[in-house]
Amino acid sequence: MKIHKDSFWSKHIFSEDHKTIGKQFFWLGLFFLFFGGALAMLLRWQLGYPEQPVPIIGKWMWPDDGGIINPDIFNQMFTMHGTIMIFWAITPLLIGAFGNFLIPLQIGAPDMAFPKLNMISFWTMFLASLVLLSSYMLPLGTASGGWTSYPPLSSPAGGIPGLGQTIWTIALILMGAATMMGAINYITTVVRLRAPGMFYFKMPLSVWGLFLASILNAVFVPVIAAGLVMLLLDQTIGTEFFIAGRLASGDPGDPLLFQHVFWIFGHPEVYILILPVWGITSDLLSVFSRKPAYGYKVTAIAMSTVVALSSLVWGHHMYTTGMSPLLGKSFMFLTLLISIPSSMFFLNWLGTLWRGSIHFDTPMLFSMGVIWVFGLGGLTGLYNATVTADIYLHDTMFVVGHFHYTLAASVMFGSFAAIYFWFPKMFGRALDPFIGKVHFWGSFITINYVFFNMMVTGYAGQHRRIYNPTEYDFLKPLSGLNEWITIFAFFLGIFQFLFLLNILWTISRSKICEKNPWKATTLEWTVNYPIPHGNFDEVPIIYYGPHEYSRPDIKDKDWLGQNELMEVKKWQM
Amino acid sequence: MNHTITNYDPFGNASTGKLGMWLFLVMDALTFATILSGGLYLRLRTDLWPNAGEILNIPLTSFNTFLLIISSFTMVLALNSARSKDIDNLKLFLSLTILGGVTFLGIQVYEYGHFIVGGPALENALLQAGFSGHSSLTWNTGVYGSTFYATTSFHGLHVLTGVIYLSVILFNVSKGVGLEAYYDRIEIAGLFWHFVDLVWILVFTIIYLI
Numbered sequence A: 001m002k003i004h005k006d007s008f009w010s011k012h013i014f015s016e017d018h019k020t021i022g023k024q025f026f027w028l029g030l031f032f033l034f035f036g037g038a039l040a041m042l043l044r045w046q047l048g049y050p051e052q053p054v055p056i057i058g059k060w061m062w063p064d065d066g067g068i069i070n071p072d073i074f075n076q077m078f079t080m081h082g083t084i085m086i087f088w089a090i091t092p093l094l095i096g097a098f099g100n101f102l103i104p105l106q107i108g109a110p111d112m113a114f115p116k117l118n119m120i121s122f123w124t125m126f127l128a129s130l131v132l133l134s135s136y137m138l139p140l141g142t143a144s145g146g147w148t149s150y151p152p153l154s155s156p157a158g159g160i161p162g163l164g165q166t167i168w169t170i171a172l173i174l175m176g177a178a179t180m181m182g183a184i185n186y187i188t189t190v191v192r193l194r195a196p197g198m199f200y201f202k203m204p205l206s207v208w209g210l211f212l213a214s215i216l217n218a219v220f221v222p223v224i225a226a227g228l229v230m231l232l233l234d235q236t237i238g239t240e241f242f243i244a245g246r247l248a249s250g251d252p253g254d255p256l257l258f259q260h261v262f263w264i265f266g267h268p269e270v271y272i273l274i275l276p277v278w279g280i281t282s283d284l285l286s287v288f289s290r291k292p293a294y295g296y297k298v299t300a301i302a303m304s305t306v307v308a309l310s311s312l313v314w315g316h317h318m319y320t321t322g323m324s325p326l327l328g329k330s331f332m333f334l335t336l337l338i339s340i341p342s343s344m345f346f347l348n349w350l351g352t353l354w355r356g357s358i359h360f361d362t363p364m365l366f367s368m369g370v371i372w373v374f375g376l377g378g379l380t381g382l383y384n385a386t387v388t389a390d391i392y393l394h395d396t397m398f399v400v401g402h403f404h405y406t407l408a409a410s411v412m413f414g415s416f417a418a419i420y421f422w423f424p425k426m427f428g429r430a431l432d433p434f435i436g437k438v439h440f441w442g443s444f445i446t447i448n449y450v451f452f453n454m455m456v457t458g459y460a461g462q463h464r465r466i467y468n469p470t471e472y473d474f475l476k477p478l479s480g481l482n483e484w485i486t487i488f489a490f491f492l493g494i495f496q497f498l499f500l501l502n503i504l505w506t507i508s509r510s511k512i513c514e515k516n517p518w519k520a521t522t523l524e525w526t527v528n529y530p531i532p533h534g535n536f537d538e539v540p541i542i543y544y545g546p547h548e549y550s551r552p553d554i555k556d557k558d559w560l561g562q563n564e565l566m567e568v569k570k571w572q573m
Numbered sequence B: 001m002n003h004t005i006t007n008y009d010p011f012g013n014a015s016t017g018k019l020g021m022w023l024f025l026v027m028d029a030l031t032f033a034t035i036l037s038g039g040l041y042l043r044l045r046t047d048l049w050p051n052a053g054e055i056l057n058i059p060l061t062s063f064n065t066f067l068l069i070i071s072s073f074t075m076v077l078a079l080n081s082a083r084s085k086d087i088d089n090l091k092l093f094l095s096l097t098i099l100g101g102v103t104f105l106g107i108q109v110y111e112y113g114h115f116i117v118g119g120p121a122l123e124n125a126l127l128q129a130g131f132s133g134h135s136s137l138t139w140n141t142g143v144y145g146s147t148f149y150a151t152t153s154f155h156g157l158h159v160l161t162g163v164i165y166l167s168v169i170l171f172n173v174s175k176g177v178g179l180e181a182y183y184d185r186i187e188i189a190g191l192f193w194h195f196v197d198l199v200w201i202l203v204f205t206i207i208y209l210i
Helices: A008-013 A018-048 A071-107 A115-137 A164-192 A205-236 A255-289 A296-310 A325-337 A339-353 A362-385 A387-393 A397-426 A433-459 A473-509 B016-045 B058-083 B087-117 B120-128 B142-175 B179-209
Strands: none
Touching: A018 A071, A018 A115, A018 A397, A018 A473, A071 A115, A071 A164, A071 A205, A071 A255, A071 A397, A115 A164, A164 A205, A164 B016, A205 A255, A205 A296, A205 B016, A205 B142, A255 A296, A255 A339, A255 A362, A255 A397, A255 B016, A296 A339, A325 A339, A325 A362, A325 A387, A339 A362, A362 A387, A362 A397, A362 A433, A397 A433, A397 A473, A433 A473, B016 B142, B016 B179, B058 B087, B058 B179, B087 B142, B087 B179, B142 B179
């Protein structure tokens, strides 16, 4: 194997080692997760206690308004909350950190296919983060057109004043470039660098999820990149792609084109975020049930089917744009079709648990949490996909509750499960199980209260982006519920600090733990911490699938590593 | 123990770098697809769109198209020389390919200059096409101007990238790299160049001819 000699700079800063880059993405994602979370807390304060001064930090943050969040700041907050959570928290955590860390280790590769491109990808992402954060220093503040930034809100003429939207667009283009570099790397790595015997249907489902997410990234990020470049040209040199009506100087463009381009990317994007979680959950349920994943191939094929279908459903975000009813119905049909493959792997998860010997470790609790919150998120999606129901529910808090169940709750629980599970491999130390369980139960109860009741307020008619719900008579009865949602959201936030403390405490205090604490079968557990640059001493050879648990023909242990040649060869004959 | 397990690889002997380039080209093709289909969408939604040849100079651009196709041909000849380790011909054909790209860019700059400076003839042509009060065609001249400049300049940037890319290859070849190992690099650069030419056929058809 290739031996790498690293200086301080090439080891920690401009590292080309996929594990270090994974950790860099991990810290970046964690920082933005708390940043976006803090914005969510402030948003909830305004919705629960409208136009009251924010306690403690309010006077210091907004002295001119007496500590009250004014409407402009509120708009900036929900815009940046969405943008940051989707592109700067979940994407770096799941695809950046775990994609980088897991793919080469789980398929038995020494590194990514293009290590230098991998390094450039992270630093492009870092630059994008600086650009995004710099927009806060603008005189009129950062972007405030919502995370979708539809024109004309994001157009210079008649849109939001200031440069915030322009900087937002530049940051997103840079972020898209980083994502595309990652996609090239991940796909090539999976296609090319699998160890001998690691056939596609022997890969762990986590790798399947990350691989499929990368394919979606490769296909759809270029689409939004082109759209964003057109938007940037509109914002800077005065082209008129998305400018219509009286705002246009001459022959008008069409803002609807941006919505199409945005959602052609935007709908697959939600699958990009959740595919890794589906894969990770499928694997973890198997590990902690000590049972092979039920219907492994069906799960892999069902996830691939979702990937294919996801490109045909973007119109369901645009039912209220005056779309032809026939087209609306077609999009509804295609969207509802997705529930078939989704139900297939969902039932497979239950099948894995069925009569398993379940170990309630922290990663397992979070994985089972994913089953619950993804189930609710998926079921409420059916209402949004149906044209008739959606025309009523469109742009209400019901939609917010729905996509937070799938994206915030499912994806975050999946990320937490992954962090608790792979922490011993990334940092050599196991996170404290007791704090982990408090973190789980605290988050589980509060997250369900918050997002379920958001759907209730939405069903009662509360619009998703209004500044002060108590200004409207028909929403006044909801003010008590809004207040309770805020209180539970604060507790949800507090439990995340427990998680952060657990991470910092474990890294600084705990002892190095054993190589394979969960008795898992996949390849990353065969190497000792710290894993050298180059990973495996010799190329592993793979004989078994990723879920060989509780085989009746092995007596002394209930698992069999993917590269462990069994002594009793009875099964192979 | 069976140590001779080999994974089935649908891409056969293609190098990892070539696989990466193909993936990049897929992504680049989708970017062009978005820009081109976005332009067609906007064209369907507006009444104000000149007919083919009313404003854009088709004969001049046809010559440009011819140049790019020829440069693709010289690129193939360069690759062929690299395969037979014929350094002199390799340098010649690479230079001709670069020359083709540079001339293409020069003509494009001339075309842009002609439109931006404008004049009575262009004003008359624009008036006939329905654009009243414009003496020049810029990216601000309605959505037509925006589409024309965005699409062609995005392609022009690709030609520029290709010219720089091939110049680096030519520089390395002149410095005397081992062609055995470098052949793959030349082939990958060639892939990019052919892609840029291929996309131009679509841009030419959609922006100029229809």
